[in-house]
Amino acid sequence: MATVVWYTLTYKVPAEPNRRRVALWRRLKGLGAVYLQGGTCLLPKTDDHLRALKVIENEIAEMGGEAVLLESSALDMMQGEKVVARFRADRNEQYEELVDKCTDFEAEIAKEIAANHFTYAEVEENDEDLKKLKTWYAKIKALDFYDAPLAPEALSRIAECEALLDNYAHQVFARQDENRSPKDEV
Template sequence: MTSINWIVLVYKIPSEPTKYRATVWREIKRLGGIYLQNSVCIFPDIDDVALNVSSLANQIRNMGGTEYLFFTTSPTQAQATELVSQFQSSRTEEYQALLLEIDELEQQSEEGAQLANISGLNDEFRRLKKQVALVKARDYFAAPLGTAIATRLQKIGTQILRMSKGT
């Protein structure tokens, strides 16, 4: 594994209103960061992550909080490997949360649906595809389950398309 650049966000926000904490937590999750400890998050310094984390830092200041951004590299290969593993594990948890819904949709598409229900299957397929795309956008280190889910969704989409054409 080559050297990886990281962005570390350390922040403190007022305890009230509590919506500030929830907003920051949701944004960190959306950006794919992981918590090293309370109020200390790490992100890989790739693509436009730095821009997005800087925007989050501005939001924290606007909430009356304080923040510090540090740009660094892992001091050892073992630390880099451990961090990548944590990122992959976090994304795998998100993919697993979608698996039950994907399993259900796959079962419905394999059983064949009435013509009236194909539209509903297609809507659910598009919703799940969008959810998977959101996770994939923050899957910076390609968690293995992401590829498997993408393959399954493609298969399901093909099956729904065949059903809609009556073949």
Template structure:
């Protein structure tokens, strides 16, 4: 058998109405950076943190009148796992690219605005990093762009 990792998989159903709990669950899953494996099926590489977070979301789903189970699972092949990882990597790459573009644009802004943007982008990098399980090359580019913004200090905008 191919060498594949273990994944925490949440299989859930949540009532459409009221929509607030369903939307809250969807947003929390998005913040975790889950791989959408099917309708009502999401997964993350299994570790203590991801299992705990999926368990918390499962509790919320049940409290909202839904049903769910959390499974530990392995893709049948390494190729399937690579495909799932590639999708997750691409999603993070897009987020990092947006940070890079914003950091590069902020270099030309006034010093006060640069400080505000720098603070926000550093926080955004931390948020993205928490859901970045398969680091794309764009991660280093984004970090470099944010640090370049920090180094502009009080220099005049270009």
């Protein structure tokens, strides 16, 4: 592994109000940061991350807190792999949750088919759910800096959901009265 450089943000903010501390944590996690411990997190060294961290550093100061932003690298390959493993573990956790939601999506389609519920409204509702899954995948993938192992499975499950919805939509279309030809009535 080549030398990897991260931005390290270490900070301390007032305990109250708690909502500000939680909002800060959520913003950092939303950028894809991993925490080494409370108040110390890492992000890969990119211009976008530097800009975001500088803004956060200023916000911490406005809260009455303290922050130090540093560039850091691992002392050796093993230490670097530990950090990369943490990034991958965080993304894998998100991919696992997404895969679980794909299972829920598949169960919903199966339930509609079992109930003989073939309506355009159901197709539209499930199409919206599929769009949410795809958007969620894109958000996770954008934070997957080190190619988490579960990414291909998550992408495959999204494709399976899409194929399942396409199949269901074709069944709905075929069952609608206005789509039947007179010979189907015989």
